[in-house]
Amino acid sequence: MRLTNYTDYALRSLIYLAVKPAPQALANISDIADSYNISKSHLTKIIHQLGQLGYIDSVRGKNGGIRLARAPKDINLGVLIKQIEPDFALVECFATTLPNDNSSQNNEATQKGLPITLIEESKNAASVGCVISPACQLKAVFFEALNAFINVLERYTLADIINNKDELNTLLSL
Template identity: 30%
Template sequence: MRITKRSNIAMRVLMFCAVHQGRTAPITRGEVAERVDVSPSHLAQIINRLSQLGFLATQRGRGGGIALSGHPRDIVIGDVFRAFEPMFPETGCFADADGSCPLHAACRLRPALEAAAAAFFEHLDNMTLDDLVCGNSALEMLFGGAACRGSASRPITGEFRATCH
């Protein structure tokens, strides 16, 4: 599955904000654009959408900036991807709302892809932003912050098992 650029940028922004949560200086769009390697105009669109969805809080003007609207443990990765990703690959077959595809009645590909997409989102529903940033020293070095100061991450299963103290 190919992740859209919008989802990629949204996750970078959320991870950056999570690593810097609790700092006293505001997080500026310019700082985020530089650190996550995104054009400021494209970033503004993503930040606006993340704010509309309730993932980010924004404040305009002097001393303004962006921040997570809640704790990273409350931001479910599956929710972020559902907001930014189309459910199916963009092909003529799946965009064919009128059912004019000659294989429509016999097609087994679409239900298979629907099941795969459901499994993808189900897996991401078991991950939070906290799971991605907490204890991730490499990410902290890249973003110049310190994630999980005084927080405890909830344990998750499988290959994404992480602990924070």
């Protein structure tokens, strides 16, 4: 499993905002982009989504900027990643979880909040793209691995990954 740069930059942005010496002071996107040497325009889209999801407060105007909207201990990494990562389909026999799907694995995925499920075994293999899909045991292994991946992420919060604030401040030139 590989997370997208989008998710990576979202996490980096939250880290930046959480380790600032004055956490409630406003920061700006340019400072974050410069600290990590990443595109300001790309980061603007990410910050916008983080704001829509309630992770970041933004203040408009001449003295505006952004700051965390929640305490770092209240930002669960697994929940955040499930909200912003666009694709958890590790293989082509995974699909977006459907709200009315009642299969046991799909209920397990929904209960865990996973945005994926396994495509029904009874479907035509040609529609999935893999001829062994109806008999394949590998997809269940991948599904279990993805669940484990998400479960580990859900054990951590932003606070857990910023307990070395002084070192991070130095590296980010804060």
